[in-house]
Amino acid sequence: MSAVSVSTRDGIVYRLRNQLADGAVLTSPEIGERYSVDYTGENAQAPLAVVRPGSTAEVAAVLRTCSEFAQPVVVQGGLTGLAGGATPRKGEIALSLERLNGVEELDPVSMTITARAGTPLQAVQDAAADAGLLLPLDFGARGSCHIGGAIATNAGGNQVIRFGMARNLVLGLEAVLADGTVISSMNKMLKNNAGYDLKQLFVGTEGTLGVITRVVLRLAPRLSSRCTALCTAESFGNVVDLLQAVQTGLAGSISAYEVMWASYYDKVLEIVETLRSPFADPHPFYVLVESEGVDQATDDERLESVLASALESQLITDAVIARSENERQTFWAIRDGVGEITPALSPYVPLDVSMDIKVMPRFLESFDRALAAELPNSLNLVFGHLGDNNLHLFVTTGHEAENDRVLELAYGLVGECGGSISAEHGVGSLKRDFLHHSRTPKEIDLMGRLKQALDPRGILNPGRVIPS
Ligand SMILES: Cc1cc2nc3c(=O)[nH]c(=O)nc-3n(C[C@H](O)[C@H](O)[C@H](O)COP(=O)(O)OP(=O)(O)OC[C@H]3O[C@@H](n4cnc5c(N)ncnc54)[C@H](O)[C@@H]3O)c2cc1C
Incomplete structure (x- = not known):
């Protein structure tokens, strides 16, 4: 237009x-x-x-x-x-x-919170915490992003492995269509199968089908104990088997399973001078495991027992359990060190992709091979929320002009592996032209038909998400 x-x-x-x-x-x-x-x-x-x-x-x-x-x-x-x-x-x-800012209601009986779309995520989290409850949606931008933006992008972040993406927490929603029609689906009930679940039209559609104005979110009981460990593994197969072992052994209380490839872990420790590895020797993989429950002593015991079995069966080669909040924060600082290392990597390409865990090694090997053949100066740092099928890659060749080629190589291979070009950050305008790697022509055509039906004049976020 x-x-x-x-x-x-x-x-x-x-x-x-x-x-x-x-x-x-x-x-x-x-x-x-x-x-x-x-x-x-x-x-x-x-x-x-x-x-x-x-x-x-x-x-x-x-x-x-x-x-x-x-x-x-x-x-x-x-x-x-x-x-x-x-x-x-x-x-x-x-x-x-x-x-359009502010929490409107916290209902402790239905365990829901109702907020206006422009309320910062952290303000919604705080209101839930004040009532002794938990909004299990959290990520680094919590202080600045809006709850409406987080839902419009179906954000993920920490704890997805346990509570799911933003979508899983949305019980009700109000949105305004392009022509000004207000659609109010401010449902608080867990069960409501009366016709189409219209709120889903607006969750994760990045403002292309309507403007979210209010939301009803599901809360969880606040968890009072937390156990965190950092482990080393020698193969990707072991990392996958460990995931199954902790999922089963921790009986659904696992809240984070973050995997760092040595490329990423070593670079963080090299650049962030205040951080030290708790391990004497280098390893190919590092896994941060966190569980949350309601009884610290029992939860500690359970994690120790699961890790002891994993050591015995050689799924892991070493493990350290955080004995204080300070130690826990040190482990997370290595995982979150990406924010501190990216200035040194600039110009870099950040990738946020997902795929079946089984095909991850094939994807990473093919990608590294392609980079070595075409862009031999590349550095590819990898970490991921493995339990969520999500990999983050930070690739730098040192030349901004080569960034587009990096994207083409990566998204082409993601498509071949049946994966998604956007695990959590959305498509927006920057990934729009790559959508065909993850969606069939018929899926994209249906997206276009929904857009046409709800926004016939094409005024809402034109040029985003759907290729023209
Ligand atoms: C430091 C940092 C860490 C992050 N970590 C994560 C993470 O771990 N996981 C994750 O998933 N994401 C993460 N993100 C990105 C995350 O998607 C955004 O932070 C957030 O979800 C967007 O919220 P916002 O209010 O800032 O939206 P904006 O950036 O303003 O908008 C994002 C999109 O949503 C649309 N939109 C915004 N508000 C509305 C509304 N009310 N109705 C309809 N459409 C709307 C916009 O048009 C745009 O398309 C991170 C970002 C940063 C900066």
Whole structure:
């Protein structure tokens, strides 16, 4: 869709200013840089205007007006996304949910929390914790991302192995369609099979089918004990067998199973000078296992017993159990060291892919072979939430111009392995042209038909997710 003319733009802005509260519509120079790009920093572009509705009715009014003028809109949450989805394209109005903020209700009986879409994830977590409950959705961007953005991207993060992705926690939702129609499915019930589960149209569809305005989330009882261990393994097969052993032995209480290949582990320890490996010798694989329960003594015993059996059967060659929160944080600091090493790797390509665990070795070997043949200066660092089928790869060749080739090689092989080009960060605009590696032409055609049905004028997040 082409950008609107100046007079039409002025007409839309004038109309929006009349419809919304004072200060809700910003134009240049008030906009500044803030709304121009998501966390990737790629393709920054100032929006035509920024609208910041403070209620669902105001979101509906904005979309009705934009629909009437066929004005393209980019939906913005906390702008922590990693797929370019919230970054404006030329001529788009940014619809920011930042003023639609606040927890509306915490229901301890149904164990649900109801929040407006622009509430930061951490504020929702805190409200649940204040009531002695747990919102089991957590990741590094918790302080800045919105709950609406996390649901629009079906975010994952820590604890997916136990509680699933954001989708699994959404019981109800309210969304506004491109034409301003408000769809209220604010269900609190665990069981509700009365017709289509319409909320799923908006979970993980990255703002292409509607704007999420309110959500009802399922909470869990707060867990009071936590056991963490770092183990070493000599083969990928052993890492997979260990996963099965801890899943069974820890009786469903496992909350993290993070695997670091030596390439990643060694680089973190090389660059982050404050970190030390608890192991004297290098190993091909390192596994961070964490379980959460309600009785520290019993849970410690259970983890020790599972790891002792794993040592005996040589699934692992060494293990250290964190005896303090400080030690636990040191283990996690190695796993989370990616944030500290990426500046040294720049320009790099971050990949967030998933596939059947069984094909991971084939994928990684083929990818390393392809890199060695075509881009011999490449460095490929790998870690993953293995229990979630999710691998993160950080590839650098030292030359930005070669990044596209890295993506082509990686996503081509992901497709051959039957995997997904996006395990958790979404497709946005940056991965849109690679979607065919993970979805069939018929699937993509159906996505297009849903888009056409719900947003016939194509005003909501155009050019994202679905290839044109
Ligand atoms: C440090 C860091 C760590 C991260 N770790 C993880 C992780 O472990 N797991 C994981 O899955 N992701 C992770 N992410 C990425 C994660 O997807 C985003 O942080 C978050 O889910 C997006 O929320 P946001 O409010 O910032 O959305 P934005 O970035 O503003 O938008 C993201 C997309 O959602 C759409 N959108 C936003 N709000 C709405 C709404 N209300 N209605 C409809 N569409 C909307 C936007 O149009 C865009 O397409 C991480 C990001 C960072 C920066």
